[in-house]
Amino acid sequence: MKKQWWTNDWLVQLGVAVGYALLYVLIHPLSSAHWPVHAGIRLACLLLMPYRFWPALLIGEALPNAYEVFPCLDSLGPTWVAVRSLPPFAVAMPIVWWCRTRMPPFPSHRLIDMKAMITCALLVALGGMVYSSLAYSVSLDNAETLSAEPVIAFGYFLGPYLAIFSILPWVLMAKLDYHPGHLREQLHKILSSRLSLDVVVLLIPTLAVLSWLNLIGSVEFKQVAPMIMFLPIAWLTIKHGWRAAAVGGPLAIACISLSSQFVDYPDPKTVATQTFLVIAITCLFSLGARISAQLLQEEEEKHSALNVQRLARQSFQLGEQRMRQTSQALEYLAGNLHITNGRLLEQMRRIVPNIESHAFYKQALATQNQVYRLAESMHPIAWRERGLPAALNETIARALDEAGIAYRCEINGRGFSRLAPSVLTATYRAACEAVVYVSSRLACTRVKLMLRGGETNGKRWVVLRVEGILEDTGVANAVYLSEERQRLASKLGASALDVAEMRDHVSIFDGGMHVRRPQDRLQITVLLQDITQEARRVPSAPVRLWVK
Known part of the structure; x- marks a missing residue:
């Protein structure tokens, strides 16, 4: 089968080489002395391209570099031409190789x-500073200038450094966000993000106005x-992390470099x-890297808390299912006891008259009732x-009536049928715990329960x-029926929780609880939210930045 051209290593x-050379020329x-954009493109290629393409990149820079250097043979001298004939790519190669070997900027594919x-x-x-300073010092016209003006050498460091941070941040973001086959989704995600909105609405207009004023303004304003x-970039960095610095920093450098009138040499x-x-x-x-690391850590902690919350809800619901199964089993046992007692009663009537008043029969009926009550409470x-x-x-009405407490229940609203079973279970258990808590006061004579359901913004x-x-x-009536009041918790299957424990129980469902004690009243208000679907949609936050 015929090989495709991209499988031929020499053609690749x-x-x-040709692509890098064309990019260099374009x-x-x-590029200028104070803003050599080539430096940013060069470092980005060295960091991202495999080692096997480095010779091709070197050739791709050597050819256009030689084309620029040799016409200056008469004006700057052969020594300068000899030094500048060595492409800057060759100077950066061993440095980047050492960095990628000893302290890799990319420890893994999705980590920086x-x-x-x-x-x-x-x-x-x-x-680059050493390279440019050496070339500058050996030129015919500037042989003594370097020792007289060391600020020039420092300028050869500042320009490439700014050029690197004008190009490299965009390359880093592209590397992190690119997923093969999902380009459209990634572009939509980037354009719809809050960072993009802040950049378009706040940063770009601010930089444009300041660049225009920098061109026409006074010396003091410049x-x-x-x-x-x-200032706006710093604010966005604090808000969004390193990506704001990666977007705003290069824009600010470009605006200042293009709007300022610098001389040929620094x-x-x-x-x-x-x-x-x-x-x-x-x-x-x-700063942005540290803030991004903190934001990612907060996302991971939030996700872990959601997982713990989800497991708590699942455990709560599984416990209720076991209690329901146990309750059904107890009801079945009570039914069997009822049938057995009925048959035993028929047989004992032939032997013992008035068996209904016998202690043995009363004990059997009491056992049967206790089983029913236990099943009912569970x-x-x-x-x-x-x-x-x-x-x-x-x-709840039957249990309170047996304890001598009047009861009234009001239910309104909508959406009860669409609530998750765990939320309905938590609502009933919270109602039982709240009823037991308020009725534990001897002065409590009436209990009013109000339940309202609804839906807001799909939640x-x-x-x-x-x-x-x-x-x-x-x-006085409470003291007389104190035994029935003490059994109220067992009848309702409540654990007699205190306020802190009830609040912890409610927090499992992203809810809250408020206790008020107005005059002659004790109110407990509980809010529960059905967050089951929302919790499922929370993705695991990928770690995309590493700060040592």
Whole structure:
């Protein structure tokens, strides 16, 4: 079968060399002594391209570099031409190789070591400074200038460093966000993000206005314009992390470099402006990296908390299912006891007259009733057969009536049928715990329960309020029925939780609880939210940045 051209290694090497050479020529008009864009393209290629393509990249830069250098043979001398004939790519190669070997900027495919990245950029800029300073010092016209003006050598460091941070951040973001086959989804995600909105609405108009003022403004304004440009970038960095610095930093550098009128070689004013840019962009990247790491850690902690919450809800619901199964088994056992007792009664009547008044028969009936009550307390029949409203209206009402407490239940709203079973279970258990808590006061003579369900912005919720009416005249009746009141918790299957424990129980469902004690009343209000679907949609936050 005929091989495709991209499988031929020599053709691929040739394509890389020609492509890099064309890119070098195309960006040449944008490059200058104070902003050599080539330096950013060079470092990006060295960091991202495999080692086997480095010779092709070297050739791709050597050819256009020689085309630029040899016409200067008469004006700058053969020594300068000999030094500049060595492409800057050859100087950066060993530095980047050492960085990729000893402290890799990309420890894994989706991980960036920002400290190593900044260090690599710093070393490459220093290597470019040595290279450019050497070439400048051996030129015919500037043989003594370097020792007289060392600021020029420092300028050769600042320019490449700024050029690197004008190109490299965009390449890093492209590397992290690119997923083969999902380009359209990635573009939509980027354009619809809050960072993109802030950049378009706030950053770009601000930089455009400041760049225009920098062109026509006074000398004093030109001195403070770079500082003002970095204020919105710093704000966005604090808000969004390193990506804001990666987007805003290169834009600010480009605006300042294009709108400022620098001389051919760095002078003190140029060096002062570029020094501020270097310090600002380095600090913003370091700050943004740290903030991004903190944001990712918060996302992971939030996701872990959601997982714990989800497991707690699942455990809660599984416990209820076991209680329901146990309740059904107890009901079946009570039914068998009833049948057995009936048959035994028929047989004993022939032997023992008035068997109904015998202690043995009374004990059998008591055992049967206890089994029924235990099954009812674990999972009421009304709840199982007719739903939550029936359990609130019948089960709780019967238990309070036996304890001598008046009861009233109001249910309104909508969406109960669409609530998750775990939320309905939590609502009933919270109602039982709240009823037991307010009725534990001896002065409680009446209990009012109000339940309301609804839906807001697609999120379903339910609000439960239990209000106990406290009257001193009911204390005597409460003391008389104290035994029934003490059995109220067991009848309702409640654990007699205190306020803190009830609040913890409610928090499993992203809810809240509020206790009020107005005059002659005790109110407990509970909010529960159905977050089952929302929790499923929370993705695991990928770690995309590493800060040592």
